[in-house]
Amino acid sequence: MYVVVMDNEREERRKRLRTERSDDRPVPVSRQPVHEQCYPAKHYKTYDKSKLPPGWLDCPASGQEIFGIVPSKVPLGEAYNDCIPPGRRYSFKQVIHQQRVLGRKLGLVIDLTNTTRYYSTIDLKKEGIKYVKIQCKGRDSVPENASVNNFVYEVTQFLARQKSKKHILVHCTHGHNRTGYMIVHYIMRTMPKSVTQAIKLFSDARPPGIYKPDYIKTLYEFYHETKPEMVVCPPTPEWKRSSDLDLNGEAVPDDDDDGGSAAPLHDNHEVDAIMTNDDVLGDEIPVDQLDALRLFCYQTLKLNIPVRGNPQFPGSHPVSLNRDNLQLLRQRYYYATWKADGTRYMMLIMMDGCYLIDRSFNFRRVQMRFPCKGTNEVLADKTHHYTLLDGEMIIDTMPESQKQERRYLIYDVMAINHMSVVEVSKSNPYKWKLIERHHYIRTTCYERHAYESRHA
Structure with missing residues (x-):
C-alpha cells in the first residue's frame, strides 16, 4: 500500500x-x-x-x-x-x-x-x-x-x-x-x-x-x-x-x-553510401545571399538580368554531334571535350567557401578552400574570392579499391578573383598565364598538409 x-x-x-x-x-x-x-x-x-x-x-x-x-x-x-x-x-x-x-x-x-x-x-x-x-x-x-x-x-x-x-x-x-x-x-x-x-x-x-x-x-x-x-x-x-x-x-x-x-x-x-549523380550536394544558403551571387554571375557573364520567370542556368550546355548540329561548326568556332557522364555544375569559389551552381541556377555551399599561390613553407594568407568555373561533377570508381570518388572536371574559367575573363578566348595565352599565376586548382588539401607538417 x-x-x-x-x-x-x-x-x-x-x-x-x-x-x-x-x-x-x-x-x-x-x-x-x-x-x-x-x-x-x-x-x-x-x-x-x-x-x-x-x-x-x-x-x-x-x-x-x-x-x-x-x-x-x-x-x-x-x-x-x-x-x-x-x-x-x-x-x-x-x-x-x-x-x-x-x-x-x-x-x-x-x-x-x-x-x-x-x-x-x-x-x-x-x-x-x-x-x-x-x-x-x-x-x-x-x-x-x-x-x-x-x-x-x-x-x-x-x-x-x-x-x-x-x-x-x-x-x-x-x-x-x-x-x-x-x-x-x-x-x-x-x-x-x-x-x-x-x-x-x-x-x-x-x-x-x-x-x-x-x-x-x-x-x-x-x-x-x-x-x-x-x-x-x-x-x-x-x-x-x-x-x-x-x-x-x-x-x-x-x-x-x-x-x-x-x-x-x-x-x-x-562515407560508405553509394554515390549517384542525383545526390544533392552542399547546404542551403540564405535567400539574400543567393540573390547577390546570382547577380554577380549575370554581371560577370555580361548577361541581361531576367525580369520574370525562373532563372536560367548561365553555364555552357552540351551539344550532340548529330546531323542537324553539324552545321553549327560552319557558323562559328567551337571547342570539343570529352563526353562525361555526370552532373553539370558551375562552381563559384569564395573566401568563405565554395558554391555549386546547378542547372536551376540554385547555389549550395560545400566546404572547400582554394588558397591563392603561396610557398611550400607557410599557409597562404589569401584564398580565391569570386572565381567562377564551368564544368561537370563526375563519379569515378578507383580500380584498386573500388572506392567511389567525386571529381569536378573544369571546362572553362569565367572569372578569376572578381576579374571577368569571359571575353578572353581559350586559345589566348594570356588566359592560361592568369590561371597559372593564381594556381586556382590548389585546394585546401595542400593547406591542411602544410599546417600539419609544421605542427607534427
Whole structure:
C-alpha cells in the first residue's frame, strides 16, 4: 500500500511539472533567420527557480570581444525578476549598459536559442539594435549547416555595411557551445586559421570555451582537419554541473538546454553510401545571399538580368554531334571535350567557401578552400574570392579499391578573383598565364598538409 501511495504522489508531481512547463515549449526550428520581429513577453502568473535555465545564475554573463562579436548567456526579461536576486539580474538593460561602460555600442543581437520565452525584443527595437533569430537545438544536436551559413552571412553583412563601429552580441542559453560553435565557423571562413587556433581564440575570450566533445569533434570533421592529441575538451563548468535536480534526483531538463549529447553532422555511414549523380550536394544558403551571387554571375557573364520567370542556368550546355548540329561548326568556332557522364555544375569559389551552381541556377555551399599561390613553407594568407568555373561533377570508381570518388572536371574559367575573363578566348595565352599565376586548382588539401607538417 505504501508503494502505491508513493507511486501516485510521484505521478502527481510529474503531471504538475508538465502543466507548469506547458507554455514554455520551444518554437519550431526554421532554417531562415527571423529579422526585427518583436516577441512580446508572455504573462506568466508566477515564476519559480525551475523556470530558469539550469546553471544560468552562476554562469558568467559575457566574454571578451572576438573580432567585433561579444559572446553572452541569454539575457532574461522582467518576467524572471521574481526568481533572480536584484544584484544578479541580466536583462538587455544591463547588457546595453555594461557594453557602453566598456566603450562598445551594440548594433546587432543574434539569438541562437530554440525558444521565444526568455525576453521581448521591444527594448532592442527602442535602442535601434537589429535582432536576428537563428533557431538552433542545443541539447540534441549541433547547429545545422544551413543555420551556420545564415549566421556567417548575417555577421559578415553587418560588419561590412556599418558606417560606425558597432558590436554584435551573440547568445545561446549559456553562451558557450552553440555560440562558440558559430563563432569558430565564422573565424574559419573569414581568416586563415586552423580549427585548433579558432577554438582557442574562443576559449580565451569565453572560458572554458566549447565544453561538449561532439561539438569540437564535428568542427574538425567539417573542416577536414585531424584533431591534435594536445587538444583536450574542457570539463563541464561547475555552474553547469551544480544545476538543480528534479524530484527524481536527475538534472532538470530545460527546453533550450545546452546539456546532453550532440549528434555529429557527418555520420560515418554517409562515407560508405553509394554515390549517384542525383545526390544533392552542399547546404542551403540564405535567400539574400543567393540573390547577390546570382547577380554577380549575370554581371560577370555580361548577361541581361531576367525580369520574370525562373532563372536560367548561365553555364555552357552540351551539344550532340548529330546531323542537324553539324552545321553549327560552319557558323562559328567551337571547342570539343570529352563526353562525361555526370552532373553539370558551375562552381563559384569564395573566401568563405565554395558554391555549386546547378542547372536551376540554385547555389549550395560545400566546404572547400582554394588558397591563392603561396610557398611550400607557410599557409597562404589569401584564398580565391569570386572565381567562377564551368564544368561537370563526375563519379569515378578507383580500380584498386573500388572506392567511389567525386571529381569536378573544369571546362572553362569565367572569372578569376572578381576579374571577368569571359571575353578572353581559350586559345589566348594570356588566359592560361592568369590561371597559372593564381594556381586556382590548389585546394585546401595542400593547406591542411602544410599546417600539419609544421605542427607534427
